[in-house]
Amino acid sequence: MLPELFFAYFAVTIVLFSIFVVTARNPVHSVLWMLLLFFHIAGLYLFLNAEFIAAIQIIIYAGAILVLYLFVVFLLNLREELKIYRFIGGWPSGLTFGIALLAVIILSIRSFIAAPPGKYSINLIREETHTKALAKLLYTDYLFPFEIISVILLVAIVGVIVLAKRRLKT
Amino acid sequence: MKLYLLIPFLPLAAFVINILFGRTLIRDKAHWVSCPTIIGSLVVSVITLIDVINGKIINEDLYTWVVSEKFIVSIGFLIDQLTAVMLIVVTGVGSLIFIYSIGYMHGDKGYYRYFAYLSLFVFFMLMLVMGNNFLVLYLGWEGVGLCSYFLIGFWFEKKSASDAGKKAFITCRFGDFGFALGVILIFLTFGTLHYVPVFDEVKGVAGQTINILGWEVDLITLIALLLFAGAVGKSAQIPLHVWLPDAMEGPTPVSALIHAATMVTAGVFMVARCNPIFNLSEVAMLTVAVIGAVTSLFAATIAIFQNDIKRIIAYSTISHLGMMFAACGVGAYAAGIFHLYTHGFFKALLFLAAGSVIHAAHHNDIQRMGGLKKYQPITYITMLIAALSAGGIPGLAGFFSKDEIIWSTFASGSPVGTLVWILMIAIAFFTPFYSFRMIFLTFHGKFRGTHEEEHHLHESPPVMTIPLMLLAAGALGAGWVGIPTILGGGAHIAHFLEPVLGHPELHGTHAQEFGVMGLSTTIALSGIVIAAILYLIKTYLPLRLAQGFSGIYRVVFNKYYVDELYNLTIVKPGLWIADSFIERFTDAKIIEGIVNGVPRSIGRFAGILRKVQTGITQHYAIIMAAGVFILIVLILW
């Protein structure tokens, strides 16, 4: 019973905080809601015995990325977001379709049958320690995706430089 | 290397070169591209003919264009006896006309364009006769139609020329529609478009019927009639003959090549090629024979009263084409093709000679000519030979082929054959009559034009007269390959074509054959004599006769009012419907005309749809989500 309660708490708060993030009018509040959101996601990881990912989640997202967001917000000196009808006027239909979509998805996954768990059961991870298990997988079975990610990160860097840093030739 | 491929592709190369570089580089030297290529084609055609005579028949697919399990389209060639004869006609007559054109079209500002189109035409015509399946035939069929349209309207600044081009194009559409349906029906029936399997299997479907709107129609008859509809359009038979006389608006060499020697004979070629199909349908054969014979007489009578030198020859062409169909209709395909072959020479010659006359006189009206033999001796003699040949005077090319047709119809033994034979005998009178009326009015007597016009009269340059002389040789001697057995000849051409076209069943004795020959010759000579009396000796008579029989005269002079009839029943109502409806609707502002209406209403609908694209990303996301929702509902419920 207790694990289910834990999971329910995390899941519900994550959804709630996500809604707060996108609805908060003050960007700083938004970022702070996101901080809470990230903590809860980390909690969910911990709950799955993925202590390494949980730590990474906090260090990188909460520690690094969010601080960066805050800097950007301060630099741009955004106080409060403007409400322009043209852009938000569609929200009732957005909400309608969002809820409708949610409803049909819930209806159709009622019949969901989970596949048998893979070889990395919680016990195995506990035995091997999470970091080691993850590292082993990442550098053996998932080497190829891992390398692709490195290229994706490279694109991100190049993209930022091109779009923000390159001086235009006149 | 397949040598025969040069035959169509040399002219195609000439077309490409002329159209690409004609305006900038070649200009008035376009004939240096087109003439050598067609002469090259002629040389290869002769080689091919010799090969075929030696028994080398080619039937192969060169290139398969589209392949699916059921749908195979290939470019392939079939070179047999029939094709070989056609190749000689097309490239032989074509070469001479190309050379003649150098003189005739000299100085025209569309000189390169003229030769480009002419080469393209020859390419399509050669594809038409060389193909080994109906698709290549159809490609050539449409291609020659298109080139004919370009060339009739070559002097498109002249309204009558561009109108004539349109008329030819639209009239032929009626027939081509049927032809296309016929080809599709063949494909549906046999699952292939290649001649050989279709002709092999055609016996197996004899007697099958299909249901069209509740009518049981014999399948073979339907196919044959649909194909024949195409021939009626292309070869200007009743009721689609109206375009050919108007097509004379094009340059005269074009009339000679396209509207006499080659393209218009495509219908005859096609019927002959499809003889296994036609043979199986009595109804279709009857239709071919009757339409051919009736058209022939009909056109011959019109030709008598025409005053435009080119129109006389145009009606003569229709008449001769009708004879060819009549021959095919009684099963004497070889006779039809033989006549096609000789006709190619003498009719091209008539046109080119007429062109030479027009070149000198600068108009087409024979009533304003006369006495030209003094100024144009070569033209006169060559045209005389052509007229004699066309009229069926013994010894000349036209005689043998015409005699073959008349004898075949007589000896076919069927009631239709006899009817056709009677019509043919009548035509045997009219043909020399109108030909010599034209000769006498043009070359004999006194010049009836103005003094200034007389001043301009001159013989054409050698580049024009030499082709005339060569064609005259053809009009004289081309028929000697078909001298019938009773005259001591070998009837070579009939034997040559027999593997493809079969042998008609003839019932008759030698005595009868001589009798028929003698009868038609007598009648032909009497035609010339009467023409001489009317137009050389008692020149006042024609006018008096016209007054005496003014009713008949007027009807025939106005070409039986067919054009007027079509104008009244098809063109006018069509235009009226178009005009009144479009005008009414635009006035009422319901829609802006039928033609513009549909695209415009789609356009308006597009304008509304476009508004969905608001440019706001949020809306886009909503539409995507809605799409997902609808898809899920659609699939799972």
Next chain:
Amino acid sequence: MNLQFPDLTPVMPELFMTALALILLCTELLVKKKGILAALSILGVVVVAYTLIGSSGTTFGGMFVSDGYSTFFKVIFFVNAILSVLISIKYIAIERVNFGEYYSLILISTLGMMIMASAADLIVLYLGLELMALSTYVLAGFIRYDIKSNEAALKYFLLGAFSSAFLLYGISMIYGLTGTTDIKSIALYISEKGLTENPALSLSMILFAVAFGFKIAAVPFHMWAPDAYEGAPTSITAFMSVGPKAAGFAVLGRVFMIAFASIKLEWVAVFIPLSILSMAVGNIVAIAQTNIKRMLAYSSIAHAGYALLGIIAANNEGLASMMSYLMIYAFMNIGAFAVVIMLRSEDFKGDSISDYEGLSRAHPLLAALMLIFMFSLTGIPPTAGFMAKLYVFMSAINAGYTWLVVVAVVFAVISAYFYLRIIMYMYMREPKVEVSLSTSPSLGLALGVTTVAVLAIGVFPLYLVELARAAISGF
């Protein structure tokens, strides 16, 4: 622990491509003339294409497969990359964004597409897709000072992220259902456990269809396309109207034909409305456009609808016809964009349809080329576009969807209206503005290649079709 180094032969082209992109990034610092980078990238792509030979095989524990199917698509991507680079050289100088990263990004995006085509595992597939998409987002926003370019990039990015979410949701759902992300194992598990009737599986399939539908710009997931195509640099519009679309079709074919093979009827039922809607919206809204890039964007939506017919046929013949369709589309569409680019000069936008009025007077050759491309896009023989349509139509008919082909033909007829309107403008109207062309040897080369390809494939389609059939045979 037994560590075995994976076999690298199958990924050789990808490795070379990565190396090439990195080399270009570095040389960017050294060379002043950007033309050298373009030449280097074209040369490099040719080398990479060469490494395709003999690269067949499976590696990385079955995550990556190099087979005929993937190779055919990679050739499309290479054609796309080379032609896009050729039409870019002068154009990005005119737009004053002549940076070396441009070429690297094109190559990396192509790398992403290659990975997608070869992905036998959903994770690899997703990463390849993101790699391709991220580079394309940056490229779309490459003209930084141009607000339209910014808009294009941002919209493409936001909606792309949105669609990625659907894809991830679909992947996680199928992973939950089957316990694997390997495409073949998924199919195996589904048939073993009899999951075919499970609505969750269908839901997952629909989510995949949505994400891939977004990439190929199928209605109603096409909304990004017109804005992104119009705002992006024209050379990139050409690039992304072909590459990501082809890549989308590549994964579409592999995932649906293999992983979801057991629920074929259901996903065919998903794609039929997508196809009809794409043809309808694409062809009809294109009529109302005044900007040629936007018109071509709608045309590209419509072409996705036609190509989907090959997927709907749901057999090898259908896939082969879809593959040849995309190859032909690459040539004719980039050809058309090359003409559009040629009209762009320093002080002239040249992307309005009215700019084409009377083009045949001043520039007859260019007008003739545009005529060929418009004919091809309409599907008029003897151009390649006709063959493309013919084969997908035929495969759909053979699969029993005659009615759908009738619908497609009706829309093809409608499409003639806006394609031929360009021709009408070029040949039958008087020029209103004086258009000066910005020609360059590379642009000429691109036009030459595309024209020859469009005509050659139109006349000799069998080689391409046989190639596609051979490529699909081991699928």
